[in-house]
Amino acid sequence: MSRILLSVVIAALCSVALWSTAVPAQEELRSYVVVGDSIPDSLTGYPGDAERGRAIVASRTTGLCLLCHSAPIPEERFQGNLAPDLAGAGSRWSEGQLRLRLIDASRLKPDTIMPPYYRLDRLHRVAKGFADRSILTAEQIEDVVAYLASLKE
Amino acid sequence: MNKRSLALALGAVFFASLAAAQGGADRRRSGYQDMGPALQKMQDDDTANPAMLFVQAGEALWKQKVGAADKACADCHTTASMKGVAARYPAIPAGADKPVDLEGRINLCRTTQQKAEPLRPESDDLLQLTAWVALQSRGDPIAPPDDPRMAAVRAEGERLFTERQGQLNLSCAACHDANAGKKLGGATIPQGHPTGYPLYRLEWQTLGSLKRRLRNCLIGMRAEPYDYNAPEYVALEAYLMERARGMTMDAPAVRP
Numbered sequence: 565m566s567r568i569l570l571s572v573v574i575a576a577l578c579s580v581a582l583w584s585t586a587v588p589a590q591e592e593l594r595s596y597v598v599v600g601d602s603i604p605d606s607l608t609g610y611p612g613d614a615e616r617g618r619a620i621v622a623s624r625t626t627g628l629c630l631l632c633h634s635a636p637i638p639e640e641r642f643q644g645n646l647a648p649d650l651a652g653a654g655s656r657w658s659e660g661q662l663r664l665r666l667i668d669a670s671r672l673k674p675d676t677i678m679p680p681y682y683r684l685d686r687l688h689r690v691a692k693g694f695a696d697r698s699i700l701t702a703e704q705i706e707d708v709v710a711y712l713a714s715l716k717e
Numbered sequence: 718m719n720k721r722s723l724a725l726a727l728g729a730v731f732f733a734s735l736a737a738a739q740g741g742a743d744r745r746r747s748g749y750q751d752m753g754p755a756l757q758k759m760q761d762d763d764t765a766n767p768a769m770l771f772v773q774a775g776e777a778l779w780k781q782k783v784g785a786a787d788k789a790c791a792d793c794h795t796t797a798s799m800k801g802v803a804a805r806y807p808a809i810p811a812g813a814d815k816p817v818d819l820e821g822r823i824n825l826c827r828t829t830q831q832k833a834e835p836l837r838p839e840s841d842d843l844l845q846l847t848a849w850v851a852l853q854s855r856g857d858p859i860a861p862p863d864d865p866r867m868a869a870v871r872a873e874g875e876r877l878f879t880e881r882q883g884q885l886n887l888s889c890a891a892c893h894d895a896n897a898g899k900k901l902g903g904a905t906i907p908q909g910h911p912t913g914y915p916l917y918r919l920e921w922q923t924l925g926s927l928k929r930r931l932r933n934c935l936i937g938m939r940a941e942p943y944d945y946n947a948p949e950y951v952a953l954e955a956y957l958m959e960r961a962r963g964m965t966m967d968a969p970a971v972r973p
Contacts, residue, residue: 624902628885631902642903646896670886677895679885687886691941694884 617711775849784833874956883940913970
């Protein structure tokens with residue numbers, strides 16, 4: 565595919581994929597560009613911190629990931645089995661692919677139960693304390709992406 | 718045919734009929750079946766089941782005269798007439814036009830017959846009375862009423878059950894239909910049948926209603942729980958009872 569054609573495709577994707585029109589929030593969602601099944605660019609413009617990401621994934625109140633997934637976090641005894649094991653996620657997926665799966669996995673699989681960690685629209689009856697804020701912030705998304713990318717098999 | 722082949726043939730017939738009996742394969746499991754043996758034992762033994770203390774208090778309330786009418790429940794009802802009641806509700810009581818659950822039915826008697834204040838949702842008195850009434854249906858099959866007006870209520874309940882809500886964008890069905898039996902963190906996801914309510918939950922360290930359970934699930938989904946008196950609970954409860962039709966009542970149960 566020629567360079568020009570590629571940029572036309574990306575521009576077309578941008579016009580539908582830009583999330584900047586989302587509802588005003590406590591912290592307005594940053595815009596991002598979806599390319600294929602991936603969001604190649606960091607939401608914050610800089611790389612996340614894998615160690616902080618690990619703590620978010622392990623936390624039952626922040627990431628909630630271990631409710632559904634298992635992950636190589638042996639000190640957390642109670643891990644879920646509704647979802648794929650996160651071990652090796654960094655070998656199976658690129659950072660951009662992981663970012664999209666976290667931000668809004670329903671773009672790839674409309675009936676997924678994986679929660680949309682960085683999306684505000686198409687949600688109903690959100691509890692008062694959580695209304696108008698995404699499950700994770702842009703920084704937290706990048707930290708989790710960095711952690712998942714480090715999980716190589 | 719020699720003895721041995723007769724036995725084999727009989728065996729084959731037996732297994733064929735067993736398979737036929739299970740042909741309609743009822744895959745439904747109560748929360749009791751998903752618990753460990755220690756908790757099952759606690760539920761089975763009335764001297765160990767903490768919910769039975771609430772039942773005793775409920776029996777006393779059943780006999781207590783209250784309200785401007787100065788009447789006790791027992792002045793109007795026999796104990797025997799309470800059998801099967803908890804297995805039937807939510808229902809639309811005679812003369813009423815909207816469905817109520819068992820707690821709502823008890824409060825209707827409080828206000829219209831006893832001329833007393835309704836009991837507060839989730840109050841000790843209401844839970845104790847409900848537990849005593851529910852015990853009278855122990856062992857009975859869940860049997861929602863045939864009332865055609867209940868069809869719309871159940872349909873609304875089913876809609877609420879399958880609708881995604883909350884910040885996590887989950888539905889009740891996502892867990893209780895699609896993922897029952899799997900592990901959510903440390904908890905086994907039950908199919909969500911209402912056979913045992915009100916029940917003693919170790920995590921609550923007290924007796925709680927089905928409504929309290931539903932509120933817990935809504936809060937877990939980060940959805941706004943409905944108001945205690947909201948018709949949504951009655952609709953969900955009516956759908957859950959229909960979904961569990963024929964399953965055995967085991968209230969007051971024990972849960973982790």
